Amino acid sequence: MxxxxxxxxxxxxxxxxxxxxxxxxxxxxxxxxxxxxxxxxxxxxxxxxxxxxxxxxxxxxxxxxxxxxxxxxxxxxxxxxxxxxxxxxxxxxxxxxxxxxxxxxxxxxxxxxxxxxxxxxxxxxxxxNTITEVPFVAQSINAGGSELGKVTRRNYASIKAPIPASGVDSKTIRINLSYFDKVATDVGLNSNYKLIVDNKLKRRVRAFDAVSVKEANGTVTVTVNNSSYQGRVVRIIPVDAEVGVFQLKGYEHRPGWNLALNDNQFRGGAEFRIDGGKLITINELPVAHYLRGIAEVSNGSDPEMIKTLMILARTYSVYYLDPARNKFKDKPYDLDDSPDRSQKYLGYGFEQRSPNVSIYMADVISQVVVYNGQIVITPYFSRSDGRTRSGQEVWGWTNTPFLVSVPDTYCANASADTAAGHGVGLSGCGGSGMAAAGFGYQEIIKYFYKGVTIEQR
Structure with missing residues (x-):
């Protein structure tokens, strides 16, 4: 009974x-x-x-x-x-x-x-954890050395981010900060850096030294306190790569939902050079640190969706690190920070606002998508009209058999009116729906990319 x-x-x-x-x-x-x-x-x-x-x-x-x-x-x-x-x-x-x-x-x-x-x-x-505040100060030479403002950040124990000794996450990637459109900027540093001009080490730059960079007549001038150096390529590289964060005061990248924020802080090193007749800034850093600043998934996303996006973003990045597949031909960088051309990269500010991304990324360290033993390209987009598209259907690709059309079953209210993006690979809407339904990151990836495996490289 x-x-x-x-x-x-x-x-x-x-x-x-x-x-x-x-x-x-x-x-x-x-x-x-x-x-x-x-x-x-x-x-x-x-x-x-x-x-x-x-x-x-x-x-x-x-x-x-x-x-x-x-x-x-x-x-x-x-x-x-x-x-x-x-x-x-x-x-x-x-x-x-x-x-x-x-x-x-x-x-x-x-x-x-x-x-x-x-x-x-x-x-x-x-x-x-116990958090203490330390000032992050960018001094302005043009303003007579006065403070441009303090941005408080956590102590070094909080800022410190391990870099794997081996594997794809330990590789160096170079990101063009495409929203930078100034001829000069002041630079704030949170720790000791090295100044390298045209491949020659010039000096050590201390945390909170007054640093400015400007372009004139096709050359780059960097001034540290009262000493100036000129060259074609100026690089400021952290002594401790696990800690170093720099700030570009001339860089304006504010999200529309909160104009009080300005994503102008980045892990790793900064390279200044002239490209196409203008001053550009390249952020050079390990792949592991780059992924922390990718804003293709939010802090509140399902953990399995965060892991999914981190693997896809890593795979996409490492795929283009191969010189034979250079996405930006004849350019001195690997990717840029625009989602229209590469992946949406906001840097250290996003990392601080979205700690879950770094936490769950650590669960899938160095994992990439592989097909027939090779790391492959892994495009992804926002939401479909009910099905994804194949690589051949959208771009005419004939060598990506893993990029086929699949029903986007778990994307709620999918329609032609709500579709957004190119339609190839992972649907962000569908992937989030699958994660909410209890699917793991491997199941999600293998549904949208047919015949692939997920391996640690």
Whole structure:
């Protein structure tokens, strides 16, 4: 005879502390002992329909950023045996701080899928870090050395971003900052840099030295405090590549949704040269740091969608690092920062606003899309009209059998009126829909790119 259980009887109590405040260094691990009591009126795990799990309640139904026992789709742990009313079950949770500093709270609550969430005081885990503020100051020589303004950023422990010793993420990429349209700019530095002019090391530049760059008569002049240097190519390279961030005061790149922001800070080094008769700025940095500043996915996106986009963006970037496939022929850079020509790159400001992107990127480090043993091109776009297009259909490509048309089933309200983008490869709308439905990043990629594998290179 079937047993019917009324809604609301999934009652519980954590016998251990319900609020855990943890202060861990990046990569540090801590074990939490948890005791959960059944205060309801039916046994947990007594039938397949009463399988009890610990689920992510806030944010709801997403995988934890720091609990290692993730079992997928926002579930952390599953009761190993039946737990009668009044009985308790003990288990451990392994907490590992992400590779970068973060300050995040996650709330866990028992759940029986298909039945409902438990009633009681949930388990709240707050993983925090101590943040101190340091000034990021760009001095202006033209203004007599007065401060152009302070942009506070986190201390070096927070800014520091590891660079893999090997693999595609360790490669150097050069990005043209295409929105830069000035003949001069002041440069702010957060740490020590090296000044190189026409491939010759000129001097060490200290953090917060007054630095300016200008173009005149086809040459570039850089001034550090009261000393000036001229050349065809001026490079400012960080001494510690894992820490260095520079700021271009003459660079205006403000998002329409918040004009108070200006994405003019970038990891890595800056190269100034004349190209096409005008001064350009090239941001030179490791692929791992470049990916942190790619704004093709938001901080609030599903973790599986973030991983998907990071792999596709990495693959796209590394594909064009091959000299035989130079996207910008005869130019001194690999890609630029425009989504119309390359990928949307905003740099360090976006990284600071979107910590989840860096956190989930670390989960898929150096992973790329491969077809027949070769890294391939991985275009992606916003949303389709209900199906994606093949590479041949849009661009006449005959050597991309993995870029075929597929139904964009999970893109809600897809139509010709709402379609946006070229239509080839991943649909951002459809990929997000698949992630929300519980598909993992490998499943999403392999659906939109047929016959591919995902490998660490």
């Amino acid at each position: 079937p047993i019917y259980v009324k809604k609301g009887d999934l009652n519980f109590q954590f016998n251990s502390a319900t609020t855990q405040n943890l202060d861990l260094e990046p990569g540090e691990t801590k074990m939490l002992s948890v005791e959960l009591k059944n205060t309801g009126n039916f046994a947990w795990n007594s039938t397949p329909d009463t399988t009890l799990k610990l689920g992510m309640d806030v944010p709801r139904d997403v995988n934890s950023m720091f609990i290692q026992e993730n079992i997928g789709k926002g579930r952390i742990w599953q009761a190993p045996q039946a737990v009668a009313p009044g009985a308790s079950v003990k288990f451990n949770l392994t907490i590992k701080a992400p590779a970068i500093r973060t300050d995040r709270t996650e709330v866990l609550r028992p759940v029986i899928d298909g039945f409902g969430w438990g009633v009681g005081t949930p388990l709240t885990i707050h993983l925090k």
